[in-house]
Amino acid sequence: MEPSGAMTQMRHLTGEVERIAVEAGVGARRAQRRGKFWNATHLMLGFPAAVLAAVSGAAGLTSPDARVPAAILALLAAGFSSGAAFLRAEARQLANLRRRYAWQDLEVRARLVLAREAYMTEEDLYSALSRLLEQRRTVPSSAIVLSELPSPPTQPEPPQPG
Structure with missing residues (x-):
């Protein structure tokens, strides 16, 4: 291949590696933001549920007149707890953490290829780009990561008569 054609091909391959890095x-960054959101959601639902459960238990035991407020607090605690289980915020936070690490690893590898690009042949750069594209395909989507996590515990079936 002529020198100008080789330079054009190298620039094109380098541009592809730069796009992968970006x-x-x-x-x-998106996975990190989503992870922070789901972590905050987990805390905003889980912590009040725990506090309300403790307060309702203490209120219910203090006097017979506190039964109604204790029951209301217990219902609120159950609502927060159910919401946390339904949303699976903790699992979503962990899934986004995995995605973030996968994207960061891909970015680092792409930047390393770019750092070495001046010393590479066209074939080497093409091979490195192929490996980066393969690694990009392995970055888990949020749906795949969530499906791999254990599902939340369910209520046991009530015993059947007979």
């Missing part, structure tokens, strides 16, 4: 950086 995409991976954006993906990592």
Whole structure:
């Protein structure tokens, strides 16, 4: 291949590696933001549920007149707890943490390829780009990661008569 054609091909391959690095950086930041959101959601639902459960138990035991407020607090605690279980916020936070690490790893590898690009042949750069594209395909989507996590515990079936 003529020198100008080789340079054009190298620039094109380098541009593809740069696009992968940018995409991976954006993906990592998005996964981090989503992880923070789900972590905050987990805390906002779980902590009040625990506090309300404790307060309702203490209120119910203090006097017979506190039964109604204790029952209301217990219902609120159950609502927060059910909401947390339904949303699976903790699982979603962990899933986004995995996605973030996968994107960050891809970005680092792409930046390493770019750092070495000046010393690589066209074939080496093409091979490195192929490996990066394969790694990009392995970055888990949020749906796949969530399906791999254990499902929340369910209520046992009531015993059947007979």
